[in-house]
Amino acid sequence: MSAIKIQDLSYMYDDGTAAIENVSFEIENGEAVALIGPNGAGKSTLLLHLNGILHSATSFESIRILDEPVDPKKIHEMPKKIGIVFQNADDMLFMPLLGDDVAFGPINLGLEKDEVQRRVKDALEMVGLAGYEHRVPHHLSGGEKRRAALATVLSMEPEILAMDEPTANLDPKSRRELIEILRRLKEKGKTLLIITHDVNAIPELAERVIVLNKTVIADGPTRDIFFRNRNACEDRPGCACDNAAL
């Protein structure tokens, strides 16, 4: 069963600018995929389509999550299937206490109080923030906020995790901690879709890379994509296509 299946997805902004054009790819259950591309390539826009937050007249037919179409009228049912971690952790931590933030999703899923509490505890433990329930989000460090944002999604126990630049602007220690968490999730069999510019982290996190620049310009195993790119560069002295693509 495919976790994410996208067929000819296009999206235009209100001003008529094309954000993504004819994007097609399929991600299998349990696969870990890195989505790379230059700034403005439409990566974040694509991410917001996966749970129906952004949608167009054709997106209903173009996207299938766990073999079901994404219905914009049923966005509230999507967190069970796919959890999205936004780039800016402050956008995700909007409650007075971290415990409330982590409980926000499970409560919306209509879970019982005991189950919500268990999930909050487990999610915080998973990201190394056990006992942080009563901490105020805006007092957390940048690395802690990023892990906390991940916990707010993990508490909903989605089958697919999609993340927008999880390691951006983190110090080496925080970056390493986050990569370890993602590796553990990958080992547990979660389907991961990671948008990143951190090319050094990709081999550790993803076995497959999709290069997006409004449309999919490359898709394949991580080693092949980077090797192909390197060879292409070597054939053309002075070529900066790898920088341009990443």
Added chain:
Amino acid sequence: MYAGLSSPIRRWDPRLKVISIFALIFSIMLLYDLKLVIISMLFAIILVYISRIPFSFVVGRLKWVFLFLMPFLVILPFTIIGEGVEIAHFSSITLNFRGMESVEFAVMIVIKALTSVMLIFPMIGTSRMDVTIKALEGLHLPNKLVQMFAFTYRYIFVLSNEFMLMERSLTSRGFRRGSNLYTITTLSKAIATLFVMSYEQAERVFYAMRSKGYTGKITTMHEFTLRPQDWLYTVVVCGFAIFVQVAVWYGTLEGT
């Protein structure tokens, strides 16, 4: 800032605290007797004392409120309807002093306002903001109102941090604050940018909320337990609110 201080007011159940102090403020606002207003102010001072919030902190905040109230003291004695004694005459404008009663009235308005603001300190300042927000939710206040309150509190720090970064950026490029039009226009533009940024962030937060199943209502987990002392404090504060109203009623009866 003083939410961590140990005091009976801090230990008071936040839901009962909010209700009781609101009732007291409401009762004080209905008063039109200077003596009762002064007694209420003394009661408010006692509450601040018990809450252990430093008076210097409270007075520091009240002086700004007083600045807004000062015009009442100046204007009211000359503007209340009734006969007055002419004390000055400027072309077609005549300044009439309406007697000591109008001064008393102005003083009463100012004391009432200061007392009400003073009572906010033991109400809000003795609990962490998240506890107060949960208390409002526990009181079944309209959810939209609680959400607005919670978001304002949460993002005011983010926005003030953004403004601080913006100001640093301006300073690093040679901007110096001054009392001139250039400073006003520059800071106005910075604030306008902040508004645009906050709008965009609001949109992103909304996306994040919808991604987590938000359908318009926020529910949090809170466990408040009522103790006998909570009821005792409630009876004392609400009792005082009722007492001043009864005193007004009794005074009116005696007058007739």
